[in-house]
Amino acid sequence: MKAKSTTIPMLHILVVPLPLQGHINPMFQFSKRLASKGLRVTLVTISSDTHHEPIETQLSLVKIESIYAASEEADKINAENKMQWLQNILSKRLPELISKQESIGYPISCIVYDSAMTWALDMAKGLGIAGASFFTHSCAVGTVYYNVHQGVLSVPLEEGPILLPGLPLLEPHDLPSFINDPGSYPSFLKLVVGRFSNITDADWIFWNSFDCLEQEVVSWMRTRWPIKTIGPTLPSMYLDKRLEDDRDYGFNLFTPNIDTCIKWLESKDTGTVVYVSFGSMANLEEKQMEELALGLKRSKTNFLWVVRESEIQKLPSNFEEQTSEKGLVVNWCPQLQVLAHKAVGCFMTHCGWNSTLEALSSGVPMVAMPQWTDQLTNAKFVEDEWKVGVRVKVDQMGIVTKEEIDA
Structure with missing residues (x-):
């Protein structure tokens, strides 16, 4: 049997x-x-x-x-x-x-x-x-x-x-x-x-x-x-490197400009780039996009800015050409690779939870610019509890001005 x-x-x-x-x-x-x-x-x-x-x-x-x-x-x-x-x-x-x-x-x-x-x-x-x-x-x-x-x-x-x-x-x-x-x-x-x-x-x-x-x-x-x-x-x-070759999420609903972003970062000195991204869902008003663009333009800092294709028309005319020496605008990028790059010294973020965890894990300080949902609470903790960043101030119309961005 x-x-x-x-x-x-x-x-x-x-x-x-x-x-x-x-x-x-x-x-x-x-x-x-x-x-x-x-x-x-x-x-x-x-x-x-x-x-x-x-x-x-x-x-x-x-x-x-x-x-x-x-x-x-x-x-x-x-x-x-x-x-x-x-x-x-x-x-x-x-x-x-x-x-x-x-x-x-x-x-x-x-x-x-x-x-x-x-x-x-x-x-x-x-x-x-x-x-x-x-x-x-x-x-x-x-x-x-x-x-x-x-x-x-x-x-x-x-x-x-x-x-x-x-x-x-x-x-x-x-x-x-x-x-x-x-x-x-x-x-x-x-x-x-x-x-x-x-x-x-x-x-x-x-x-x-x-x-x-x-x-x-x-x-x-x-x-x-x-x-x-x-x-x-x-x-x-x-993190712990326990899973061999587990280098990215492997599931992108958007197509990242990997080579473009990393090659550009390689040309910049350590800690000289502000990385700007507001995630896959936030839609900034045209006035806010204009103020953000002008603030980045007048600053003395290099910047890498993720602007989704659906948002690109909100940028001021000729913005990319006028800032090409110090700035790069892409429609999506490999965020973890960017945050881990030595050239990145700061992350201007909407404070989505995934982005917040990625910045914390990469040791990159944040400029918190929350838009909606849980991002407001995350920004509170980033600034006041964990003390790993600052939260932008808005004017009476709820806009973050170019002066605030350049401050």
Whole structure:
């Protein structure tokens, strides 16, 4: 008689990020780390290409499954309704994907989902699968949203400073824009606060932060939930070097000008370049773009400025030609490589959480110019708590002037 096999099936983790660059990057990096420990990891992406080929990921560790969604359909949906559109697609296709994986001998053990997708936890539980919520912003910001969810912090805000557990004293302008200006994006406010609606049902709660950065607030959060800080989720070569050749995120929704940027930086002296970037989503008003351009032009500093193609028309006429001796404007760049370059001495940033973690990990001081969402809170911590940068001042119209930039 044949002995019964005692082989333990390999754990199979299904990772489901929001299809946004700032959400894909940390969850993909986390996927690489899990896969390096011997787990089977499959990352779900949204593709508009019906003939999409599987992506060869670094180390060939992470499997990619693309779910088709017509780009024409997505383009017609405004930002506030896109989450419902995404839920409609994924709630139908994910169970099919899970069934397919089981049929080929790789049943899913756990779904790691972006914290905005609370419905994914309900789906996982309904299928008898464990669920883990992944938060892509800071623990401090999460605490603010949680206190709004619990009714501890009322919206609209009352006047005066705000004291929340685990956090320093905050002014209204230090809070995420969805909180200090709730009328701006009411559906987004509902979304970010709603992340806590079923959080106690999650088997694990992962946070892209690290204990020594947010010690007080992390300690407070652990009195409520079993959270695990797993950040910063940067490629291994910029941290512990445990994953060989893990030098970049490997998942770019934009095409970086790698050779152009690095070659230009090589021509500059150590610490003489200001790197300017406001991420993949921020849209500066034309007046603000003009003031920023004029401030950089009149300064005596070299600058590398990322201006997305959709924003380039906001630059003053002939700006690039007039500043070509000391400045370079590109539509996207390899940010980690840029921040790690010896020529870069300062980072003018919107203070998106990923950019903030990258600057902290690279040891590059920041000029914080937050635009919306959690960036305002991140800027507060950059200047007052971690003391690794300064926050720009705005005029009565909310504009950062050329004089402020050149100061």
